Amino acid sequence: MDEHDLLRDAARRAGVYLDSVGTRDVYPGGEALDGLKNFEEPFPERGKDAAETLALLDTFGSPATVVSNGPNYYGFVIGATLPAAAAAERLAAAWDQCAASFTNSPVADVVEKTAARWILDVLDLPRESAVTFGTSATSCGLVCLATARRSLLARKGWDYDADGLIGAPEVRVVIPDTIHITMRKALRILGFGEARLLRTPTDTHGRVIPEQLPELDDMTILCLQAGEVNTGEFDPFGPLVAKARAAGTWVHVDGAFGLWARAAQDLRHLTDGIEGADSWTTDGHKWLNTPYDGAVGICRHADLMAAAMNSDAAYSSASADSQKNLGIEFSRRPRGIPIWAALRVLGRDGVAEMVTRHCRQARRVAEALRTNGFHVLNRCVLNQVLFRLDSDARTAALQAAVAAGGKAWFGPTVWQGRPALRISLSSWRTTDADVDRLVEALLAEKSVL
Ligand SMILES: Cc1ncc(COP(=O)(O)O)c(C=O)c1O
Structure with a gap:
């Protein structure tokens, strides 16, 4: 089978699978799970046939999927994938672009910049913000928090890039007691010890209580939530952000799914005041119904995110708004393209x-x-x-x-x-x-x- 036939076969198999997402068992049963034993092969001494490899993946892989791309899956805020986003993803896969910068891929750079502009527009966040397209809300949160800490340290004259953290002034972090586990993980990876995190109490809906916030100052990061993972509730951003701004505190909002409420007139009030934060994260792969792994980190201080994430080298320098200078990955796929496609077919x-x-x-x-x-x-x-x-x-x-x-x-x-x-x-x-x-x-x- 040549390359075209192979890809056509993949598209055909994908079509058959998609035709069944409304009717197949949403969670695979015993026989399907048993079929996974077929993947427990020894590493082949000699390469196998590509068509047979695809057939194996389909025959025993497709039945063992969780049908999260169907209408009957209600777990984990896992959206399906919009056809336009899936199609754009497949075309971009054929391009196989390294979407680091304009030099690496003019098309990826331009389309992702359009997607970034549209994200700020549809979410009505400060238009001067930097937007990183990362793999997940976890990794985008990590980028935002790393930017926040570096920036707060710089306020005290501390050069984080040169001197790291040993002997650095302390940056305090305030988290709701309902904070999502992945925010804790991002904080842990960055070296904020669990025991040093300042927990702020929440009400019966899971929202931060403004009156009970610990003392804020200009060396503090306040983490808030748009869409608490169980209740879907929103912290009262108006009073919280006002307090934080008065104290010079950096506000980061985890809006992995909830930030999209801002796009709907009837729901937008839930996010009132959120625009005053310093950074935000959200996912495409949850509520925007784009493929995994497509997430967004947004920082109103574009220069600070670009400085924290810069990865220019003599052989590879690029503009501050290149994706390689806004996120973790240097080589990366253009994950903003399916997000662009979803936004284009949906419109506001x-x-x-x-x-x-x-x-x-x-x-x-x-x-x-x-x-x-x-x-x-x-x-x-x-x-x-x-x-x-x-x-x-x-x-x-x-x-x-x-x-x-x-x-x-x-x-x-x-x-x-x-x-x-x-x-x-x-x-x-x-x-x-x-x-x-x-x-x-x-x-x-x-x-x-
Ligand atoms: C509120 C919230 N924050 C963060 C995350 C983490 O997102 P991701 O899986 O894209 O890292 C999730 C869900 O996974 C979530 O529901």
Whole structure:
């Protein structure tokens, strides 16, 4: 099989797979999982045939997928992939660009710069901000926090690049007690010890309480959230950001999914005041429905992010707004291209409509659960439904039963010390009829527990 035939075969197989995402079991069953043994081969002494390699991947790989690119997956705020984003990704894969700078790839540089401009536009964040397209909210958060620390140290005359951290003035970090684990991970990687993080209390919705913030100053980073992972709630940015700005504190907002609320008129109020922060992260691969791994880190102080992330070398220097000078990777794929494609086909009204639809669907689920004796634990301000049954054992059994049924999947969590379940509405493929089938499945399983 030549290269064209091979790629055509891959496209055909992908098409067959996509045709089945509405009907196949959302979580693979025993036989599919057993099939994975076929990948446990010894490393071949001689190379194998490419067509046969693809066939192996499809035959035993496709059945063992979690069908998160389908309409019935409600776990982890994992959106599906918009066809235009998937298609752009496939074309860009054929280009195989190293999207470090204009010199490395003129097309990647220009398209990602357009995507960056559109991101700032649709999220209505300061237009002078730098935008890095990173692999994840985790890595983009790391970039933003590294930029923040370096910048705060520079205020005290400390040259972080030259002298590192030994003997440096302390940079304090304030985190909500509901902060996402990946923010803690980013902080840990950067050397902020867990025990030194200042935890600030949150209310029953998981939001920071402004009156209970620790003392802020100009050597502090305050981490806030747009979209708490369980409840989908937003910190009250107005008062929090005002306090932080008055104290000279750097504010970083983790908005891995919630930042997209800003794109929808009915939801935008949830983010009021967020524009006053210093840096933000969000994902394309969650609510914008772009392929993994596509995330965004935004810093209003473009020069500070570019200085912190610079990777110019004699043989490779580029403008400050080149992606290699804004993020972690030097060689990288143009992950901003599928984001550009998604934004282009959706447009401002399409992003708003999708986000609004998912929130409406979440309320539809919540309402149905509430009227049928489930304990809905959150206010459903966004696309998350957090709920449980009257006993922890029944709650766990319900999740297991729905997952085993294969018609839908959502995950367990712990909320305020007790097991709970979390349904996220974030796939462009999910229709109201899918949502109603999910509710039916929940009611049916609950009635036999
Ligand atoms: C609120 C929140 N922050 C951060 C993350 C981490 O995002 P990523 O998986 O892109 O690193 C997630 C989910 O994964 C999340 O829900």
